[in-house]
Amino acid sequence: MKRLFTFVVLAVLSMAIERVNAQSVLDNLTFEGFKKYILPKGEWANLRTSPSTKAAKLTEGTGAYKSQVTLLSWNLRPVLQETQNWYKVSTENGKVGWISKSDAKVSIAKPITNEMMNTNQAGNVIDEDLGTTYRVYSPVGSHQFAVAQTYENGMGYLRLGKLIDNVFVFKYMVEVIIYIDENNPKEFDVQKEEYPGERIVMKMNVGTNFCTHLKPGFGGTQPWALDLSKLNDKVLIYIFGDAIKKNDVLNYYINADLLSGEYANFFM
Numbered sequence: 001m002k003r004l005f006t007f008v009v010l011a012v013l014s015m016a017i018e019r020v021n022a023q024s025v026l027d028n029l030t031f032e033g034f035k036k037y038i039l040p041k042g043e044w045a046n047l048r049t050s051p052s053t054k055a056a057k058l059t060e061g062t063g064a065y066k067s068q069v070t071l072l073s074w075n076l077r078p079v080l081q082e083t084q085n086w087y088k089v090s091t092e093n094g095k096v097g098w099i100s101k102s103d104a105k106v107s108i109a110k111p112i113t114n115e116m117m118n119t120n121q122a123g124n125v126i127d128e129d130l131g132t133t134y135r136v137y138s139p140v141g142s143h144q145f146a147v148a149q150t151y152e153n154g155m156g157y158l159r160l161g162k163l164i165d166n167v168f169v170f171k172y173m174v175e176v177i178i179y180i181d182e183n184n185p186k187e188f189d190v191q192k193e194e195y196p197g198e199r200i201v202m203k204m205n206v207g208t209n210f211c212t213h214l215k216p217g218f219g220g221t222q223p224w225a226l227d228l229s230k231l232n233d234k235v236l237i238y239i240f241g242d243a244i245k246k247n248d249v250l251n252y253y254i255n256a257d258l259l260s261g262e263y264a265n266f267f268m
Contacts, residue, residue: 025237025244026143031171033164034078037253038087038104043126044070045104047097051086058097069095074124074132074263076107076167076253092250107257109166112138116259118228121214123151123266133266135214136254137228138163141236146170147228148254149178158202159252160240170252172243176202180224185209190238202239215265 047058047069058069069091071077081088086098116122118137125131130153138146146168148159156177161170181187187207194200210230213222242248257263 025241026141026145026233029143029145029162029171029244031162031164031169033167033169034080036079036082037076037107037109037167037255038079038089038099039076039107039257040071040073040099041103041105042073044072045099046070047089047091047095047099049097051083051088051098053100055098058095060095069097071099072124072126072130072132074258076255076258078253090251092252094249094251107255110256112163112166112168112256112259116256116264119212119215119225120259120264121225121266122259122263124263134254134258135225135228136168136259138168140228140231141233143233145236147231147236148252149176149226149228158239159250160236160244161252166255168254170254171249172240173248173250173252174200174202174239174243176204176239178204178206178226180211180226181205181207182224190235192238200242 048055049058059066060069061067071089071091077089077091079087080090080096085101087101087104088096088098090096116136118135121133121135123131123133132150132152134148134150136146136148138144140147144162146161146163148161148168148170150157150159155175157173158176159170160172161168163169185207186209187205188210189205191203192200193203204226206226208224210227211224212227214225216222
């Protein structure tokens with residue numbers, strides 16, 4: 001089943017009831033910051049089921065789909081508990097494990113600057129099948145949310161969260177495919193496609209009036225990308241409404257360490 005939702009002018013709400021419904025969903029959202037965050041020191045690190053080198057490695061899935069749970073170098077995670085030699089952390093989908101302090105480093109939440117957002121596509125890659133890019137922007141809409149556009153192992157997503165104490169704290173994620181329409185600058189169409197298994201994909205056709213140039217990549221090129229600052233409450237509730245109502249939470253964190261230095265202006 002396919003439903004088409006077209007935004008002609010982002011700032012206009014067509015009906016008062018839409019405004020009320022959107023606000024009632026967005027008003028109730030909460031986002032939790034943490035005092036300390038860590039990153040793996042190397043390209044990846046194992047998690048264990050308890051704070052000991054003798055403890056079993058944390059796994060997920062069963063049978064042929066069973067695999068070890070690891071943190072990659074750009075997986076910023078909040079510290080839930082700490083011992084002399086270990087940090088307790090959770091994965092994006094909520095699995096909890098322990099990482100040795102010898103394999104982790106504390107990531108200090110330095111100030112977020114304008115140069116780190118929107119036009120800065122940051123990221124990293126380990127091999128052809130394992131890489132991530134991300135862009136962030138805040139504030140978005142009347143609630144001053146944060147929005148991220150990420151590409152993770154070939155899949156595109158939009159994430160909704162909040163900037164808390166210089167850390168972008170994201171909770172809701174929607175799969176998205178974005179087409180840039182250079183021939184129709186005013187175009188802004190969103191198609192919500194629903195598939196078996198409750199999978200929802202947002203397909204966006206966006207004109208250049210709603211885009212921005214990324215900072216120069218290879219050869220000095222500046223490709224177009226969705227301007228995250230142009231989104232508003234009406235767009236946010238349409239894109240993230242289902243995930244919010246289902247409380248489908250995937251915790252994801254980005255700070256200045258992941259938006260600068262070796263991670264900044266990254267192109268795959």
